[in-house]
Amino acid sequence: MSYTIAEKILKEHSNLKEISPGQFINSDIDLIMVHEQLGGRIHIEYEKLGIDYVWDPDKIFFILDHWVPPPTISAAKMHQDARRFAEKYKFTNNYGYQLDKGICHQVLPEMGFARPGMLIVGSDSHTTTYGAFNCLSTGIGATDVSVVFATGKMWFKVPESFKINLSGTLDKGVMSKDFILTLIGDISTKGAIYKSLEFHGNGVQSLSIDSRMTVANMVVEAGAKCGVFLLDKKLKDWLEKRTEKQYSKVLPDEGAEYEKEFHYNLSEITPVVAKPSNPGNIAKIEDVEGYEIDQAFLGGCTNGRMEDLRIAAKILNSKKINSNTRMIVTPASKEIYLHALREGLIEIFLSAGAVVTNSTCGACIGGHLGVLGPEDVCISSTNRNFIGRMGDPSSEVFLASPATVAASAIKGKITDPREAL
Amino acid sequence: MDIIEGYAYILGDDISTDDIIPSHTLTIRDENIMVKHTLEFIDPYFSKQVDKGNIIIAGENFGTGSSREEAVYVFKILGIKAIIAKSFARIYFRNLINNGIPAITLEWESKHFAKEDNIEISLEKGVLINKSKNLTINFKKIPIFLTGILENGGIINQLKNRL
Numbered sequence: 001m002s003y004t005i006a007e008k009i010l011k012e013h014s015n016l017k018e019i020s021p022g023q024f025i026n027s028d029i030d031l032i033m034v035h036e037q038l039g040g041r042i043h044i045e046y047e048k049l050g051i052d053y054v055w056d057p058d059k060i061f062f063i064l065d066h067w068v069p070p071p072t073i074s075a076a077k078m079h080q081d082a083r084r085f086a087e088k089y090k091f092t093n094n095y096g097y098q099l100d101k102g103i104c105h106q107v108l109p110e111m112g113f114a115r116p117g118m119l120i121v122g123s124d125s126h127t128t129t130y131g132a133f134n135c136l137s138t139g140i141g142a143t144d145v146s147v148v149f150a151t152g153k154m155w156f157k158v159p160e161s162f163k164i165n166l167s168g169t170l171d172k173g174v175m176s177k178d179f180i181l182t183l184i185g186d187i188s189t190k191g192a193i194y195k196s197l198e199f200h201g202n203g204v205q206s207l208s209i210d211s212r213m214t215v216a217n218m219v220v221e222a223g224a225k226c227g228v229f230l231l232d233k234k235l236k237d238w239l240e241k242r243t244e245k246q247y248s249k250v251l252p253d254e255g256a257e258y259e260k261e262f263h264y265n266l267s268e269i270t271p272v273v274a275k276p277s278n279p280g281n282i283a284k285i286e287d288v289e290g291y292e293i294d295q296a297f298l299g300g301c302t303n304g305r306m307e308d309l310r311i312a313a314k315i316l317n318s319k320k321i322n323s324n325t326r327m328i329v330t331p332a333s334k335e336i337y338l339h340a341l342r343e344g345l346i347e348i349f350l351s352a353g354a355v356v357t358n359s360t361c362g363a364c365i366g367g368h369l370g371v372l373g374p375e376d377v378c379i380s381s382t383n384r385n386f387i388g389r390m391g392d393p394s395s396e397v398f399l400a401s402p403a404t405v406a407a408s409a410i411k412g413k414i415t416d417p418r419e420a421l
Numbered sequence: 422m423d424i425i426e427g428y429a430y431i432l433g434d435d436i437s438t439d440d441i442i443p444s445h446t447l448t449i450r451d452e453n454i455m456v457k458h459t460l461e462f463i464d465p466y467f468s469k470q471v472d473k474g475n476i477i478i479a480g481e482n483f484g485t486g487s488s489r490e491e492a493v494y495v496f497k498i499l500g501i502k503a504i505i506a507k508s509f510a511r512i513y514f515r516n517l518i519n520n521g522i523p524a525i526t527l528e529w530e531s532k533h534f535a536k537e538d539n540i541e542i543s544l545e546k547g548v549l550i551n552k553s554k555n556l557t558i559n560f561k562k563i564p565i566f567l568t569g570i571l572e573n574g575g576i577i578n579q580l581k582n583r584l
Contacts, residue, residue, distance in 0.1 A: 024566035040447065041490050048577050051584060067448065074448040125488040125512055141490035141516040143576050150580060155566070189435060190482035194511050223482065225511055278435055365444040384486060386439040393462040 002253035004161035005228045006196035009136040009250055013119045021160040021259075026153045031059050031113060033122035034145060035104050036066045036075075039082030041142035042123065046085070046149055054089045055152040061113055062086045063095040065103045068360040071368035089149075102333030102359030105129040105217065105301040110335055112243025116231050117250050121148060126301055126383065131216035131227040132209060134235060134250055136196070138226045159196040159225045160259040166203025168267035173418035175311070176211035177303055177381065177401035179269045180218045183262070185282025193223035195259070198252065203266045204229060209238045210307040217302045218383050221279040271417055273379070274399035277387045285404065285416045293398075295378040296321070296409035297390075299330030299357075300364045303381035303402045306336055312406035313345040315420045316352040322412030327354035328370040334359055354409070366391045379408045425523065427502045429538040429551075430474025434481040436463070438492035438513065441484070447491060452498060459495045471499045476540050478529065479506040484513020493520050503542055505529070505549070505560075518567050521575035525549075527560045544568065 001018055003011060011019045013027040034042060054060065064082060067075035083096040093113075101107050105126055108114055116134035121127065123145050130137035140154070148154050164183070170176070184191075197219050204212070212229050219227030229235070231249035239247070271285040298304070298312050309331060321327045329349045331337040337359060340346050349356050355370075357363075363370030364382040372378055372391030378398070380390065385397035400408070403417035410420065446458040460467040467474075477496070483506035484492060493516040496504070503523040517524040523544055534540075538553040547562035563571070573579035 024564060036447075037489070041494060045577055049581055049584065072448060074450055077450060078448050123488060125486065139488040139512050141488050141493070141512060141519065143490060143519040144515060147519075147576055147580055150584070189485060190508055190510075193482065193508055223485070223510060280435075367444060384437075384439070386437045386486060387462050388443050388445075389439050 002255035002257065004196065004252045004256045004258065005198055005250050006136055006159055006161055006226060007256070008252070009117060009119055010156060010158055019158050021158050023158045025156050025158060027119060027156050029059070029121055029148050029152055029154055030118040031061060031120045032145065032148050033061045033104055033108055033120065033124070033127060035063055035124060036078055036082060037123040037142055037145070038062060038085055039078035039080070042145050043081055043085045045142050045146040049146065049150055051150060054149045057090045058092045059152070060091045060149070061093045061108055062091050063101060063104050063107055064099060065359070066361040066365060067367050068099045068358065068362070100334045100358070102331070102335070103301045103304070103361055106304065106332035106336065109133060110242065110333060112239070112245065115239065115243060115245060115247040117248045121154060125220050126217050128220045128224065128226050129213050129217040129301060131219070132212035132229050133239070134229055134231045136226050136228060139220065157194065159194055161196045161198055162192060163258040163261045164197055164199050165201040165261065165263045166199060166266055167201050167263070168203050168265040169206040170266045170269060173403050173421045174269055174271055175401035175403055176207055176214045178271050179264065179266060180215045181272050181274055181282055181399065182269055183264070184218065184222045184280050185272070187222055189221060189223060189278060189280035191222050192219065195224050197224050197227040199227065199229050203264070205232055205234065206266065208307055209234060210305040213305065214302055218279070221383060271401065271404055273404065273414065274385055276385055276396040276398065279384060279399060285414070288398065288414045289416060291414045292377060293325055293379050293408055293413060294376045295370065295372065296325060296327045296405045297363050297370055297378055297380040297382065298327070298402050298405045299332065300361065300382045301332055302383040304330055304332030304336065304359070306339055308381065308402035309336070309340045309345050312402045313348040315403060315406040315417065316410065317348050319352055319410050321353040321409045325409055325412040327352070327409045328363055329354050329356045330363060330369065331359050363390060365389070379405050379414060381405050425476070425502045425542040425544070427475040427540055428473050429476055429478050429534050429536060429540050431534060431536050432477060432479040432483070435485055436479055436483055437486035438484055438489050439486055441492040442489065442495050447489060452494070455491065456495045456498050459499060468499060471501070473537050475500055475502050477501055477504045478534050479504065481507045483509050485510040488512045490516045493517055493522065497522060518570050519576040521571055521573070523563065523571055525560050525563070527558065533558065
């Protein structure tokens with residue numbers, strides 16, 4: 001049998017001689033990430049089991065990031081419940097008190113917890129982000145988390161795989177966000193339901209780890225179970241700085257079967273946006289240019305990394321944000337925040353008139369630090385633009401790259417970033 | 422499993438978990454208050470009139486987006502008996518099954534169902550009868566691996582019985 005990356009990882013975690021797409025299996029989980037949901041439904045579901053242990057406290061990564069610091073009493077209570085649970089079950093990797101650390105999908109890889117070959121699950125749909133590190137990682141709900149906490153195992157349906165071949169390099173002002181939005185637009189938000197997307201080709205090597213994380217983050221917007229990248233020199237170098245732990249790279253077998261294959265030449269990708277209210281509602285920048293915005297949001301787990309802040313700072317350097325527009329910058333982690341501070345990027349954002357917040361999921365989920373009011377229009381580097389996602393149900397969210405967000409903030413309307421660089 | 426009987430409530434394509442239960446409600450600690458927000462941006466009367474539509478019949482990609490299980494839990498509290506959709510988002514499908522709510526995939530057309538139609542479903546046979554329209558439709562049976570979870574009333578009960 002020849003296997004894709006997803007099949008290989010699942011097989012190696014399932015103690016089975018053979019597996020095939022569509023098969024239901026029980027697999028051993030290497031790591032589980034939980035956030036505020038621990039104080040939401042997870043602790044309620046888990047207590048129903050009536051057990052006083054978790055399978056392996058070392059394999060749980062707990063961090064608070066969605067409502068950080070808590071903007072309401074109810075959010076503060078949620079945090080208390082989550083922390084209480086983490087203490088009761090003696091979680092080893094308990095970051096429930098370190099509200100400064102940042103967003104789970106950035107912090108977990110920064111700390112070297114995502115490594116090639118691993119099977120990772122998390123109580124958040126964007127757990128797919130760790131696919132950038134040659135591992136299989138996917139989002140789950142509260143009852144699944146409880147099952148993993150109790151047993152270390154979870155049921156999976158072995159996914160079919162799509163092979164996405166990339167060639168070429170992105171043009172100036174075009175980012176991996178434009179590529180992943182283009183892909184979602186092409187295959188639709190249901191185009192990859194339950195599938196594993198494998199990214200191949202020379203084009204991948206031109207993408208930074210930051211860029212790959214953006215792509216893996218958003219594969220779930222096409223319905224995918226996971227998006228996986230191969231191990232290359234760039235990833236090896238990245239991992240070397242982050243972990244001393246051993247890992248084994250996962251390559252697909254010769255002759256592995258893919259349900260579909262796609263080819264994209266990155267040099268042909270141009271800036272795009274996802275119009276309200278669906279991440280698959282893609283338009284070329286030319287078709288929406290000039291649409292007035294009230295808020296520009298840069299940051300989050302999709303696009304709050306150094307590469308994103310750097311390009312935005314380059315565009316905003318010595319410029320002012322439009323007087324009728326608000327801009328909010330949320331670095332994905334404290335590490336990034338500090339790095340950006342030392343590089344002078346934070347000063348550029350502040351001088352341009354942006355509000356720079358701590359690292360949190362706040363604005364992306366309409367939680368705090370940038371909630372939209374009635375009929376507000378926001379251009380955002382985040383991953384979802386559903387009705388009411390960032391605030392009032394009558395507000396509109398356009399998803400775009402950090403470059404497009406920054407260029408648009410200056411003009412107060414949706415702007416092609418290629419003209420601003 | 423027994424026969425499921427109830428009234429149809431129709432929803433369209435790409436209904437997200439944000440649509441089902443918006444983010445701003447997720448920190449609400451009282452589930453009786455939270456359920457009042459179910460589908461609030463789409464149909465503010467849903468939670469009040471749910472008895473007249475306790476089998477949801479939806480379009481493509483139902484439950485897309487966030488992994489928030491509250492989006493299944495509110496339906497469970499409101500007594501939703503089954504969800505039929507042209508396709509389900511992956512995490513949402515898992516969350517339904519794990520909570521003991523049958524998730525049936527069916528390529529249906531608008532002529533098959535109307536709001537408040539009286540529906541009868543046999544999971545064992547893979548047959549759905551729309552009594553209001555005198556219509557019988559076969560669907561792909563839920564795999565045995567998953568009906569085991571449904572028969573226990575959800576994966577937590579199933580696990581509890583094993584521990």
